[in-house]
Every structure is written in C-alpha cells, then in structure tokens.
Ligand SMILES: [Ca+2]
C-alpha cells in the first residue's frame with residue numbers, strides 16, 4: 377500500500393536538499409540593475425564559492441543594490457547542515473557580509489552508517505508523542521559545535537484517522553554512528569482566525585476565453601481556486617465577483633496577495649514572493665477550520681470557521697500564509713536544524729502580514745499590529761505585547777520550542793519588530809530600557825535584508841546578527857542602535873560575530 381502523507385500544516389520544512397542544491401543563478405533573470413554590476417557581483421560570488429568548495433544557490437536581489445548569494449556544502453554527496461552561508465555582495469563585487477560567518481573548507485567524516493536504519497528509526501519515533509509513521513529522508517551531515525556528525529533524517533507522521541492521510545509532526549535526526557537522537561524540529565500546526573472581510577476592493581484578474589479568471593497576468597503564479605486542487609482557477613463570464621462564499625473568499629485572497637506582492641516591490645525591493653518574480657496559487661474552501669501553507673505543494677490554503685461561516689482570508693492572514701512561502705524561498709535552501717526556526721517562520725508570517733495590512737491601508741481592515749482581528753471575535757496575536765494572548769512570550773527564552781502552539785514562539789520576534797517600528801512608548805520592554813522606533817517601512821527593509829541571510833542554523837541570535845548587519849548596510853547609526861536596542865529589549869543579546877559598527 378502506498379501511503380500518501382497529506383500535509384495539512386504550515387511551516388513544514390520545505391524543499392529537500394537535492395533539488396535545492398542543483399539550482400544555479402540565472403543571469404537573465406537578474407537583469408535590470410545593470411548587467412555589468414550583475415556580472416561583477418556573480419564573479420565575486422563564484423570566486424568565494426570556489427575558494428571554499430561551496431555550491432551556489434539561487435541569487436536574489438535585495439534592498440540597497442545588494443545581492444544575496446546562498447552557498448551550501450556537500451560531503452560525499454550528502455548535504456552538510458550548519459556549514460551553509462549567505463554572502464551579501466554589492467555591484468562592485470565587494471562582499472559586504474558572510475552570514476553566519478566563515479565555514480570550514482573541508483570535512484572529514486565516514487558517511488557509511490554503522491547503526492542500522494531500523495534501529496535509528498525506532499529511536500526517532502520514540503522522540504515524538506503520538507507518532508505512528510516515519511519516512512526515512514536523505515541522510516545528512518550535521519555540524520554540531522564545529523564538528524561533523526553523520527545523521528539519519530526522519531520525517532515523523534501521525535494518522536489523521538482518514539484513510540492514507542497523515543499529518544507531519546517533526547523531523548528527527550539520529551546519529552548514524554552512535555545511534556543517539558541528535559535533535560528535532562517540530563512542524564508548525566496552524567491555528568489562525570476566520571474571515572472574509574476586505575470590503576469592496578479592486579484587484580487584478582485575467583481575461584480569458586468567454587470571461588475572466590482568478591489569476592494574475594502581471595504577478596506570475598498567483599491565482600485562486602477551490603480546494604481540493606484541480607489545477608483550475610475560479611472563472612466567470614463578467615468581472616463582477618462575490619456571488620458565492622467561494623468567490624468572496626477568493627476576492628479577499630487575491631486582493632491581499634496582490635497588495636503583499638506590491639508591498640514587497642515598493643517597500644522592500646523584492647520581486648514577487650520568491651524574490652525572482654514568482655508567486656504561488658491559493659485554494660479556498662479548504663476543509664479545515666484554519667489557514668495554511670503547504671511547503672510540499674507550494675500552495676496557500678484557506679479554510680472556514682464552521683460556526684461563524686467566515687473564510688479565514690483577512691489581509692494579515694493571507695499575508696501570513698504567503699509569508700511562510702517567502703520564509704522558505706529565502707536564504708539557503710538547506711533544511712533547518714535549529715528548533716527556533718519554526719517560531720521564526722510564524723513570526724515572519726505575522727510581520728509580512730502586518731506590513732501588507734499597512735501597505736493596503738484598507739478602511740475595512742485598518743492597519744494595526746495584531747493578527748486575525750478582523751475575522752475572529754478579537755485578535756489572535758498581539759505584536760506590541762505578545763503575552764496579551766495568554767500564551768506567547770514577550771521575550772526570548774530558552775524553552776520557546778516547548779510551547780504548546782508554535783505560533784506562540786512568534787512572540788519574541790514579533791515584539792522585536794513592533795519595538796523597531798513603533799518604539800517602546802506603548803510596548804513594555806523586558807530590560808526596562810526604551811527603544812526609539814524607526815517606522816514600519818525601514819523596519820521592514822531591515823527585517824527582509826536580515827532574513828535573506830537565513831541559513832540552516834537560523835535562530836533568534838542569528839536573526840539579531842543579520843539585522844544589525846543589514847541596518848549597517850542600509851542606514852546609519854540611529855537605525856543600527858534601534859535594531860540593537862529592540863533585540864536587547866526582548867532579551868536577545870549580541871553574539872561574538874555581531875558587526876561592531878555604531879556600537
Ligand atoms: Ca492585523
């Protein structure tokens with residue numbers, strides 16, 4: 377029997393390494409900033425990659441005339457997690473930053489496992505409560521404390537109760553030589569609001585034979601259809617949408633996704649959701665009391681609250697789900713090894729959803745720093761003081777991954793973003809010190825430029841280092857100081873590799 381796992385969750389760890397590492401930059405798609413600058417930048421990136429025996433991934437342009445070059449390593453054909461870096465290169469060929477820092481040029485490790493796979497699998501299953509199925513993924517080399525370890529990787533699943541359907545729970549690594557469990561990432565379960573509420577809006581559709589369809593000619597890849605996925609978009613003879621609940625939900629989704637796309641371009645210098653001009657389809661009428669992003673299928677899915685009958689399609693929720701897409705399409709494409717990455721993905725969704733809400737400035741859903749307020753009886757999450765929801769921590773702490781709901785782990789970085797944008801006048805800081813805000817647009821640029829340095833070991837400390845580096849590149853000392861103070865205010869201190877400027 378072939379088991380088909382159904383990923384009814386967001387934040388599943390996205391693209392596996394083999395496909396990801398095959399990618400190379402495409403100079404044609406990078407045109408537009410002066411071909412010579414692109415060539416100079418690429419030459420510098422290739423020289424660095426060759427010197428350090430690294431493979432170049434998808435190069436993406438970012439804010440301030442810089443390019444972000446993800447580099448990954450393989451050893452005996454296996455991905456080496458924790459040895460990947462992101463270069464920030466400018467058009468003069470200068471390498472402005474290497475995140476998270478230099479990586480060893482060579483690795484010595486026997487990649488033939490001495491522990492049998494079945495034994496390792498039993499160990500992996502025992503790490504996750506309620507699990508009843510596991511898939512063996514490609515083995516990897518995990519860098520731990522600078523030393524390489526051969527690891528089996530397992531995806532752990534739980535039966536949904538429906539035939540051949542499984543929810544993804546975790547990824548677990550087991551040492552191929554000692555048999556010990558090395559760590560796990562908990563996949564994000566969705567739990568967001570309900571909705572259908574952008575009011576009367578205009579949005580772009582496509583003229584097709586016999587009418588119009590819910591797809592977008594200027595934002596390739598963006599479309600809206602009905603769950604389950606049939607590959608078809610909604611269509612009708614005229615361009616007057618909103619006759620059914622399904623149409624109304626798709627109006628919300630396409631409108632909000634288009635505002636997010638335009639916000640990325642106008643405010644963050646980012647082209648499309650993937651950074652290279654592509655978007656992804658959305659499906660409404662998902663049979664869940666939820667909204668979600670499927671990293672396995674590159675689809676955003678929006679359900680409905682059965683009690684209230686409202687689609688979960690407010691601007692911030694749509695922005696949140698596509699925020700997961702942006703998170704996964706950014707930085708190196710190696711799988712994450714730090715459990716904090718799940719909460720940071722949720723926070724990325726909230727930050728991009730909030731930026732979208734501010735950009736759209738729609739009177740039916742005015743800009744704020746809460747999530748899901750339009751569709752629920754009240755907000756689901758608060759960025760000014762995350763603990764207002766009763767669960768999310770206001771400050772970073774060591775046990776973030778032990779929280780019951782992964783969305784709660786978004787709290788600290790959400791709070792950081794609020795403080796950076798708005799300051800501490802209406803937001804308590806964890807160190808009692810004030811933060812002067814720099815406004816949401818600058819905060820957004822610092823955030824995205826930091827996120828574009830994301831590697832497999834992404835966590836709050838790495839995000840701090842990356843955003844300090846981006847503020848130094850994009851702005852001056854007041855902004856850099858604000859970035860540092862906002863991290864201090866949520867209890868994420870400076871690490872040893874933090875750039876020293878403006879200190
Ligand atoms: Ca909101």
Ligand SMILES: [Zn+2]
Nearest residue numbers: 386564722725
């Ligand atoms: Zn989410």
